Amino acid sequence: MLADVVTPLWRLDYEQQLSTKQQWCGEILNKFYDRKLTQSKQPKIHRIISSPVIEGYRNKDEFSVRTGADGNPKTVGFFIGKPVEGNVCCVPPTHLINVKERHKELSQIYQEFIRNSPLRACHDLHDGGYWRNLIVRSNSQNEVIAAVVVHPGGAMPDVVEKSKESLMHHFLNSGSNLKALYFQTCCQTRCASDVSPFILLYGEPYLYEELDGYKFRISPDSFFQVNPPAASLMYNAVLKMSHLNKKCTLLDLCCGTGAVSILASDYVRGSIGIEIVSQAVNDAVINAKMNSVTNCHFFCGRIEKTISKVFKEVEASPEIVIVLNPGRAGIDRAGIRAIRKIKQASRLIYISCKADSMSSMQNFHDLCNPKFDPSPAYHLTRMQPVDMFPHTNHCELIMLFQR
């Protein structure tokens, strides 16, 4: 049942999965036609790029704690069922094809620990429980870091301190072989490290990953694509579609740890990245330095608020290419309006992991609708799907907009 929820395509062979996703791209394009957002020339849909790895490819998993099928309230895994129907059940990830074995082992080690702890599990934010999620991240050398998230309201401060000690001992003595263990207190659904820092309990603070000959530092809270071999193919497709040259400046919007800017650095005059998570911006700055890349600059802030200030830096640029890669929530309409006003940008690449979400569709609409802003509207010219998430319904979509 869990496999059907998390990896609903797992029963199909991989070629069938790819055709399903290719077809889905056509459905996205139909939404453009329905909204009259395409011009007379039909956008080209390229053949989907398959993932070089289709099993155990995820380099990040976030396991939750709830009641399991046997009634144990300290079960670590993913949910099946619906909260509104009151039948949510937590199932260990044992049979999930996309999760690494090392990540599964760590979820077991955490489950064993919390089951022996006198502190309660926190199932919702107001139930007085303590133990919450386990975040596990790894790189292609199979080095692993983990972060345990707790609800500070579930224990007195001295108990919190003791729990950190015992957690540390458990992971050190359980054969977990972690590169680092982090601890975070969080009383909201999710806390960015700016709100509540990830505290290093032991080990080396960062994970490093290599992509196309470049090295990337990744902090516990920073974004990095979940499937690096597929990400490398995706970035190459983005570079190819961007038609970069030494006269142009790249605006890398929602730049995370700086991958797009750094991979493009040899082909452009320079690039400016904007990202909301400060840890990711710190990583991006270090990543540029570590790879002797000197023409990338990164700024921390919301695109919507920062872009006009940052744009002053590149105003004199004769040519600007924009790569916009927000999460599934897209960006605010004000951000798209500011982007539309950048008159030197005739090419914009939107990378979306959920192109059919309402917010992504709103972004596409605002990019393409002549009435949204007096600046020239974009139109969609190419779509390149990339299968970043085999066995799931999700698909990364690179979309080229031109004007």
Ligand SMILES: C[S@@+](CC[C@H](N)C(=O)[O-])C[C@H]1O[C@@H](n2cnc3c(N)ncnc32)[C@H](O)[C@@H]1O
């Ligand atoms: C899907 S990731 C892409 C990161 C990067 N392009 C890459 O390939 O590694 C999206 C990033 O956008 C950031 N982000 C989301 N909304 C944002 C906004 N409104 N302003 C600035 N950054 C934002 C997130 O923190 C996240 O790091």
